[in-house]
Amino acid sequence: MSRTIFVLNGPNLNLLGQREPEIYGHETLADVEANCRACCTEGFDIRLLQSNHEGQIIDWIHEARHDACGIVINPGAFTHTSVAILDALNAFEGPVIEVHVSNVHKRESFRHHSYVSARAEGVIAGLGIEGYEAAVRRICSLLA
Ligand code: DQA
Numbered sequence: 421m422s423r424t425i426f427v428l429n430g431p432n433l434n435l436l437g438q439r440e441p442e443i444y445g446h447e448t449l450a451d452v453e454a455n456c457r458a459c460c461t462e463g464f465d466i467r468l469l470q471s472n473h474e475g476q477i478i479d480w481i482h483e484a485r486h487d488a489c490g491i492v493i494n495p496g497a498f499t500h501t502s503v504a505i506l507d508a509l510n511a512f513e514g515p516v517i518e519v520h521v522s523n524v525h526k527r528e529s530f531r532h533h534s535y536v537s538a539r540a541e542g543v544i545a546g547l548g549i550e551g552y553e554a555a556v557r558r559i560c561s562l563l564a
Contacts, residue, residue: 423463425559426488427456427552428480429470430496436521436549444521447549456492459553461560464489474498474505481508490515490559492552499524499534506535515562517555520545 429449432439437448453468460466467488471477477498484491491512498505499520509516516539523546524531537543542558544551 422487422489423465424488425456425460425464425466425490425492425556426480426484427452427466427468427556428477428491428493428495429468430474430477430494430498431472433494433496434470434472445548452549452552455549455553456556460556461564464560464563466556474502478504478508481505481512484512484514488512488514489563490517492517492519492555492559493536493540494519494521494552495536499536500530501535503535506539509536509539515541515559517541517558518543519551519555521548521551522546 433449436444437446449470456466456468469480491514493516495502495505518534518536518540525545544554547554
């Protein structure tokens with residue numbers, strides 16, 4: 421069985437550290453990758469991926485069916501719009517944790533609803549990039 425955790429990131433997260441730092445902070449996706457790799461339990465590995473395209477994210481979730489034991493996903497704005505990402509996650513059997521860098525519940529009302537939450541074992545919002553590490557740790561402990 422695969423011991424790889426996919427850490428999937430949706431649109432605009434390639435600009436983490438550059439866009440709206442007052443909301444999303446100054447750390448980059450490269451920092452997220454290094455921190456997640458450092459915090460996963462021995463025997464597990466992470467593969468961090470980012471795309472601005474919904475179909476690409478869906479294709480990676482399909483790949484995860486064979487190549488990953490768990491998924492950490494920050495779907496970005498697709499969180500609030502994508503039934504297709506929810507459907508793809510429903511076809512994945514392992515644990516899924518949803519992460520948001522910002523506290524979406526403190527922001528505009530259109531950010532309060534998530535399609536992905538209906539599938540996720542856990543939802544983390546507002547911890548900055550530390551949320552990704554908490555999510556990776558949780559997946560490792562769920563699969564231990
Ligand atoms: C986000 C929150 C979303 O509402 C937004 O569209 C993003 C990032 C977050 O990490 O806080 O792109 O998922």
